[in-house]
Amino acid sequence: MKPIQVGLLGIxxxxxxxxxxxxxxxxxxxxxxxxxxxxxxxxxxxxxxxxSIVGENARVVGDAREVIANPDIxxxxxxxxxxxxxxxxxxxxxxxxxxxxxxxxALLAVHGTEIFQAAAERGVIVAFEAAVAGGIPIIKALRExxxxxQIQWVAGIINGTTNFIxxxxxxxxxxxxxxxxxxxxxxxxEADPTFDIEGVDAAxxxxxxxxxxxxxxxxxxxxxxxxxxxxxxxDIRYAEQLGYRIKLLGITxxxxxxxxxxxxxxxxxAKRLIANVEGAMNAVLVQGDAVGATLYYGKGAGAEPTxxxxxxxxxxxxxxxxxxxxxxxxxxxxxxxxxxxAGRDLPVLPMAEVVTSYYLRIRVADEAGVLAKxxxxxxxAGISIDAVLQREADEVGGEGSTQTDLIILTHDTRExxxxxxxxxxxxxxxxxxxxxxxxxxxxx
Amino acid sequence: MKPIQVGLLGIxxxxxxxxxxxxxxxxxxxxxxxxxxxxxxxxxxxxxxxxSIVGENARVVGDAREVIANPDIxxxxxxxxxxxxxxxxxxxxxxxxxxxxxxxxALLAVHGTEIFQAAAERGVIVAFEAAVAGGIPIIKALRExxxxxQIQWVAGIINGTTNFIxxxxxxxxxxxxxxxxxxxxxxxxEADPTFDIEGVDAAxxxxxxxxxxxxxxxxxxxxxxxxxxxxxxxDIRYAEQLGYRIKLLGITxxxxxxxxxxxxxxxxxAKRLIANVEGAMNAVLVQGDAVGATLYYGKGAGAEPTxxxxxxxxxxxxxxxxxxxxxxxxxxxxxxxxxxxAGRDLPVLPMAEVVTSYYLRIRVADEAGVLAKxxxxxxxAGISIDAVLQREADEVGGEGSTQTDLIILTHDTRExxxxxxxxxxxxxxxxxxxxxxxxxxxxx
Numbered sequence: 093m094k095p096i097q098v099g100l101l102g103i104x105x106x107x108x109x110x111x112x113x114x115x116x117x118x119x120x121x122x123x124x125x126x127x128x129x130x131x132x133x134x135x136x137x138x139x140x141x142x143x144s145i146v147g148e149n150a151r152v153v154g155d156a157r158e159v160i161a162n163p164d165i166x167x168x169x170x171x172x173x174x175x176x177x178x179x180x181x182x183x184x185x186x187x188x189x190x191x192x193x194x195x196x197x198a199l200l201a202v203h204g205t206e207i208f209q210a211a212a213e214r215g216v217i218v219a220f221e222a223a224v225a226g227g228i229p230i231i232k233a234l235r236e237x238x239x240x241x242q243i244q245w246v247a248g249i250i251n252g253t254t255n256f257i258x259x260x261x262x263x264x265x266x267x268x269x270x271x272x273x274x275x276x277x278x279x280x281x282e283a284d285p286t287f288d289i290e291g292v293d294a295a296x297x298x299x300x301x302x303x304x305x306x307x308x309x310x311x312x313x314x315x316x317x318x319x320x321x322x323x324x325x326x327d328i329r330y331a332e333q334l335g336y337r338i339k340l341l342g343i344t345x346x347x348x349x350x351x352x353x354x355x356x357x358x359x360x361x362a363k364r365l366i367a368n369v370e371g372a373m374n375a376v377l378v379q380g381d382a383v384g385a386t387l388y389y390g391k392g393a394g395a396e397p398t399x400x401x402x403x404x405x406x407x408x409x410x411x412x413x414x415x416x417x418x419x420x421x422x423x424x425x426x427x428x429x430x431x432x433x434a435g436r437d438l439p440v441l442p443m444a445e446v447v448t449s450y451y452l453r454i455r456v457a458d459e460a461g462v463l464a465k466x467x468x469x470x471x472x473a474g475i476s477i478d479a480v481l482q483r484e485a486d487e488v489g490g491e492g493s494t495q496t497d498l499i500i501l502t503h504d505t506r507e508x509x510x511x512x513x514x515x516x517x518x519x520x521x522x523x524x525x526x527x528x529x530x531x532x533x534x535x536x
Numbered sequence: 537m538k539p540i541q542v543g544l545l546g547i548x549x550x551x552x553x554x555x556x557x558x559x560x561x562x563x564x565x566x567x568x569x570x571x572x573x574x575x576x577x578x579x580x581x582x583x584x585x586x587x588s589i590v591g592e593n594a595r596v597v598g599d600a601r602e603v604i605a606n607p608d609i610x611x612x613x614x615x616x617x618x619x620x621x622x623x624x625x626x627x628x629x630x631x632x633x634x635x636x637x638x639x640x641x642a643l644l645a646v647h648g649t650e651i652f653q654a655a656a657e658r659g660v661i662v663a664f665e666a667a668v669a670g671g672i673p674i675i676k677a678l679r680e681x682x683x684x685x686q687i688q689w690v691a692g693i694i695n696g697t698t699n700f701i702x703x704x705x706x707x708x709x710x711x712x713x714x715x716x717x718x719x720x721x722x723x724x725x726e727a728d729p730t731f732d733i734e735g736v737d738a739a740x741x742x743x744x745x746x747x748x749x750x751x752x753x754x755x756x757x758x759x760x761x762x763x764x765x766x767x768x769x770x771d772i773r774y775a776e777q778l779g780y781r782i783k784l785l786g787i788t789x790x791x792x793x794x795x796x797x798x799x800x801x802x803x804x805x806a807k808r809l810i811a812n813v814e815g816a817m818n819a820v821l822v823q824g825d826a827v828g829a830t831l832y833y834g835k836g837a838g839a840e841p842t843x844x845x846x847x848x849x850x851x852x853x854x855x856x857x858x859x860x861x862x863x864x865x866x867x868x869x870x871x872x873x874x875x876x877x878a879g880r881d882l883p884v885l886p887m888a889e890v891v892t893s894y895y896l897r898i899r900v901a902d903e904a905g906v907l908a909k910x911x912x913x914x915x916x917a918g919i920s921i922d923a924v925l926q927r928e929a930d931e932v933g934g935e936g937s938t939q940t941d942l943i944i945l946t947h948d949t950r951e952x953x954x955x956x957x958x959x960x961x962x963x964x965x966x967x968x969x970x971x972x973x974x975x976x977x978x979x980x
Contacts, residue, residue, distance in 0.1 A: 113826045117686050123751055123874040124683045126862070221681070227827035229681025236680075237665070237673025239568045240847030242561050307567055365809060365833060382557045383671035383844035386834030389809060390827060400827035403684030412856065412863050418570070419859035430567040 095128030096410045099159035099190075100150075101181055102171040103136045106195060106222070108145045109395030110169065110402050115149075121403065125410035129403070133159045160185045167409055169402060170194040179203055186210045186218070191413055193405040195222035195398055201296035204303065204310035208423050215417040219405035224297040225250050225374045227397030228390040229404065234304045234378065235425035241380030243305040245345035247358075247535055250297040252372035252392045253288035254320050254340040256280045258328070258357075259370045262337065267325045280372055290319035291340060291355040298342030301376070302353050306346055306438055307426035311353070314440035318356035327453060327528060330499050331359050334481065336451075337367040341533060350439040352446050359451050359532040366535065377535060385535075444508030449478065449532040452500040454517065455525035458485040462522045463498060473513035476503040495524055501532065539572030540854045543603035543634075544594075545625055546615040547580045550639060550666070552589045553839030554613065554846050559593075565847065569854035573847070577603045604629045611853055613846060614638040623647055630654045630662070635857055637849040639666035639842055645740035648747065648754035652867050659861040663849035668741040669694050669818045671841030672834040673848065678748045678822065679869040685824030687749040689789035691802075691979055694741040696816035696836045697732035698764050698784040700724045702772070702801075703814045706781065711769045724816055734763035735784065735799040742786030745820070746797050750790055750882055751870035755797070758884035762800035771897060771972055774943050775803050778925065780895075781811040785977060794883040796890050803895050803976040810979065821979060829979075888952035893922065893976040896944040898961065899969035902929040906966045907942060917957040920947040939968055945976065 100107050111131055114121065122128045131149070135156040136142040142152045156172075159165055160181065168185040170192060172178040178199050183206075185192050192211070194200070200207065200220055211218040221231045225248065234243070249255050253275060260271040272289065275281035287293045295317040303310045320340050331338050336359040345352040360367040365387055369375040374392030379385050391397035412420055422428055456462045467477060481499035489495045502510075510529070518527055544551050555575055558565065566572045575593070579600040580586035586596045600616075603609055604625065612629040614636060616622040622643050627650075629636050636655070638644070644651065644664055655662040665675045669692065678687070693699050697719060704715040716733065719725035731737045739761040747754045764784050775782050780803035789796040804811040809831055813819040818836030823829050835841035856864055866872055900906045911921060925943035933939045946954075954973070962971055 109826075113684050117684065117825070120686055120751070121683065123870045124866075126866070126871045227824075228830055229677050232676060232681045233673050236852065237676045237848055238844065239851040240557055240561065240565065240844040242564055307564070365812060368809060368812065380671075380844065381561070382553075382840040382847075384835050384841060386672055386832070388830070388832060390830030396826040397828060400682065400684040400824065403826075404681055407683040408680065411865055412859070415856070415859035415863035419856050419863065421855055422568075422570075426567045427570045 093127040095130040096166050096406070097164050098129060098131045098167045098169060098406060099133040099135070099162065099165040100131055100169050100171060101135050101156045101159060103134050103142045103145055104171065105395045106398045106402065107171045109399030111146055113396055113399045113403055121407065125407045127410050129406050129410060133162060133165060135159045156181050157184065160188050160190065165190060167191045167193060167406060170196060173198070175199055175202055182207055183210055186214050186216055189214060189216060191217040191409050193219045193402055193409070195220070195402060197223040197293070197296040197300060201299040201310055201312040204300070208428060211423065212428050217409055217413055217420060218423050219408060221405050222398045222401035224300055225376055225388070226390070226392040226394065227400040228374060228376065228388045228392065229401070230376045230388050231304065233388055234301060236421060238378060238380050238383060238386070239425070241382045243346065244379040244381060245343065246301050246305050246376060246378050247341050247343045247366070247533060248298070248301070248376035249339055249366065249369050249374055250342045250376065250392060251288055251294040251340060252374060253281045253285060254294070255369065255374070256372040257289070258320060258338060258340065261323070261325055262328045262332070265325055265329065268321060268323055289321055291317045294340060294342040295355040298344055298353060298355055301342070302344035302351055304425040305344060306351055307430060308351060308438050311440050314353060316354040316356065316443040320357050323357055324528070326497070327530060330453065330481065330497070331451065334479065334499070334501065335362050336360060336532070337362050338530065339367065343533065346438070347441070347447070349445060350441040353440050354443065354446060357530050359530055360535060364535055444506070444511065446507045447504050448507070449504050449534070450502045450510060451530040451532050452502070453528040454498045454500070454523055455495055456498050457522040457524060458494050458496045459522065465520065465522070466498065466517055469516050470502070470513055473509050475505045475509060475513055477501070478503050537571040539574040540610045540850070541608050542573060542575045542611045542613060542850060543577040543579070543606065543609040544575055544613050544615060545579050545600045545603060547578050547586045547589055548615065549839045550842045550846070551615045553843030555590055557840055557843045557847055565851060569851040571854050573850050573854060577606060577609060579603045600625050601628065604632050604634065609634060611635045611637060611850060614640060617642070619643055619646055626651055627654055630658050630660055633658060633660060635661040635853050637663045637846055637853070639664070639846060641667040641737070641740040641744060645743040645754055645756040648744070652872060655867065656872050661853055661857055661864060662867050663852060665849050666842045666845035668744055669820055669832070670834070670836040670838065671844040672818060672820065672832045672836065673845070674820045674832050675748065677832055678745060680865060682822060682824050682827060682830070683869070685826045687790065688823040688825060689787065690745050690749050690820060690822050691785050691787045691810070691977060692742070692745070692820035693783055693810065693813050693818055694786045694820065694836060695732055695738040695784060696818060697725045697729060698738070699813065700816040701733070702764060702782060702784065705767070705769055706772050706776070709769055709773065712765060712767055733765055735761045738784060738786040739799040742788055742797060742799055745786070746788035746795055748869040749788060750795050751874060752795060752882050755884050758797060760798040760800070760887040764801050767801055768972070770941070771974060774897065774925065774941070775895065778923065778943070778945065779806050780804060780976070781806050782974065783811065787977065790882070791885070793889060794885040797884050798887065798890060801974050803974055804979060808979055888950070888955065890951045891948050892951070893948050893978070894946045894954060895974040895976050896946070897972040898942045898944070898967055899939060900942050901966040901968060902938050902940045903966065909964065909966070910942065910961055913960050914946070914957055917953050919949045919953060919957055921945070922947050
């Protein structure tokens with residue numbers, strides 16, 4: 093059978109990874125796919141660099157639309173990123189009857205509904221394993237491996253940059269700013285790290301997983317997004333003393349009222365496997381009603397791990413793409429005509445409706461009655477306390493200090509109730525600094 | 537679309553799990569699969585018990601062949617187990633044009649080639665996600681998620697009974713026999729635990745993974761199989777002191793000379809995620825040349841975790857089974873006509889050709905020159921020593937003891953060379969007991 097003809101849009105880090113892995117493993121991939129997979133066209137603004145990568149093996153053009161217009165191309169791989177030109181090109185490729193493979197989590201989290209709709213109407217596949225957790229086949233696991241389950245929640249370390257930073261902060265006892273600079277120097281963080289450290293990248297991925305897990309449309313605009321920039325070394329240390337690690341988790345959870353969709357730093361029991369995922373690695377923990385907890389771990393970024401996912405999608409297309417469109421796996425796991433139904437049933441909840449437990453660090457004056465006052469306010473708000481850790485003032489502020497840290501762990505609480513309680517506690521004269529509030533996930 | 541009609545052969549623990557999960561999650565499964573999945577017939581020798589499970593929802597018969605002969609049945613789910621009648625029924629179901637789902641690892645590890653061949657000729661699917669690691673979608677990950685990779689090795693904790701026993705031995709410092717009895721009392725081990733504790737069950741699963749990972753035929757008869765019955769609490773303790781845990785691993789590895797396929801207790805660095813998989817849980821670590829290491833963790837047994845995998849296969853069949861057979865995923869990942877090719881290229885290696893590192897525990901007389909003699913023999917055999925731990929005689933044998941344990945960790949060694957060296961060391965008059973030899977896997 094003739095090799096499947098692939099056109100790459102963009103040949104940066106991931107694109108050259110795709111090219112190299114396909115070249116290196118072509119025999120084995122052909123034996124799996126049943127036909128060869130050939131990159132025959134590459135579009136990149138930097139045509140000279142593109143040529144230096146692909147040599148004589150593919151035609152290099154400057155205009156992506158030349159690839160899309162070529163009737164010999166079966167699949168367009170979009171590796172440009174972002175919401176702008178990438179969106180237009182993906183929609184044009186679909187309109188031209190091409191299957192599309194993309195690693196573009198931002199695009200799918202924001203415009204996925206429109207894109208999948210267009211693909212369904214045109215009868216083409218849009219595949220995106222590389223969009224979430226790099227080389228870990230988590231999309232396939234959620235969409236195909238766990239189809240028997242009512243999925244209850246998904247919690248993932250799905251941003252390698254922030255996990256590297258948090259691991260370093262813990263290992264070396266350093267503050268965020270210091271470690272960020274080191275991460276940038278080592279190439280684990282970009283020059284403009286905003287999307288990573290503010291949690292936006294993780295929220296894109298969590299949004300995609302929420303749709304697949306629960307059969308709801310992608311709704312990035314409803315996601316709660318909080319990054320790691322305000323974490324202090326002290327919080328990581330206190331968490332450790334209490335038996336927890338702090339991880340940036342992307343969480344999506346089904347409740348009776350709707351779906352939680354949130355990214356924020358989280359205390360996780362140190363004994364959980366996911367708490368021990370270190371450095372730039374990713375891991376996703378999925379709770380299903382039949383299977384229980386399953387975990388998927390691996391590299392979430394990098395040229396070849398991401399290429400591994402892109403090529404797996406190409407093999408899927410080579411194997412299944414020729415079948416009539418009713419005999420394929422739906423992109424978001426659920427048959428597309430049923431997504432609307434569920435969107436009505438399961439709204440994404442506002443953060444005030446989320447129920448979780450909390451770690452609070454409150455810098456207080458070291459005087460009698462402070463603890464009683466604060467715990468009284470929590471009790472009045474119906475917030476139940478799990479543990480309190482009060483540090484010696486000397487230990488916190490140095491000898492003769494009149495300030496101390498009060499660490500409170502709560503039981504499950506509605507976020508809105510916590511907001512209300514903290515609004516009362518923060519202005520107390522004995523509370524000397526902005527309160528640190530970190531959510532705590534037991535993941536059991 | 538009409539629901540897909542399923543006939544169950546055998547409704548024991550897993551069968552009733554399949555029935556219950558399908559009933560509980562039927563709406564969600566239908567939304568994913570695009571059509572309902574209905575168990576309309578059940579064959580079981582204990583018809584009364586079968587009726588008590590399925591009620592009026594399915595026809596219960598005593599003869600499995602009635603299910604196979606029924607033209608309304610689309611898929612036969614074989615949950616009988618073993619090589620005997622199960623093999624005949626699976627082949628008859630295939631011959632009758634039914635798709636088959638099975639959890640029967642023994643059957644596939646031994647007779648898989650014949651069964652997949654028959655299925656290919658008849659144009660039906662044989663699916664078996666439940667055969668390896670229960671609810672963890674590891675077959676799908678290897679067969680579809682990692683298709684870009686030249687897979688280098690797979691190492692898995694794929695038998696929950698033995699992992700439970702090893703976890704208990706370590707936690708409580710108890711010997712094998714004591715913990716086995718406890719495991720039997722708790723239901724983690726069967727009354728006849730031979731297949732689990734001798735490594736046979738793990739070897740069935742490793743055999744299936746070797747075929748999928750490397751594109752070779754299933755060759756259970758070539759697997760090296762060693763169980764955990766000879767492990768002593770002392771070895772677990774010494775391993776711990778050296779920074780290792782002991783796990784029963786199913787390993788399959790590609791080398792220049794061929795494929796290693798082996799099950800045995802293994803020292804694993806304690807810091808590896810897989811070393812921290814406790815109790816009856818399963819985990820499989822896969823090393824691919826593009827993706828690096830990925831790990832898959834979850835419950836490897838039990839009614840509903842296994843049902844999760846069986847139903848995922850049914851959903852795959854509902855989604856893809858109607859396509860013409862050229863547009864499906866090949867059962868062993870590689871297109872079947874290419875399996876023979878590879879079988880010639882990559883023989884399964886005899887154990888003497890396996891290269892790994894070792895932990896040796898040698899009970900010796902506590903006298904001068906013993907260590908020199910033993911390390912001299914190892915050096916002459918070209919075996920390089922990584923570390924030596926010599927215990928105080930008093931500590932090992934009680935006060936005044938004249939015996940001690942010599943613990944030696946080696947670098948990578950050919951198993952045949954180690955056999956030859958141990959054949960010289962064992963008869964030494966200063967070696968007072970059978971030498972314990974446990975393989976060590978760094979898994980990096």
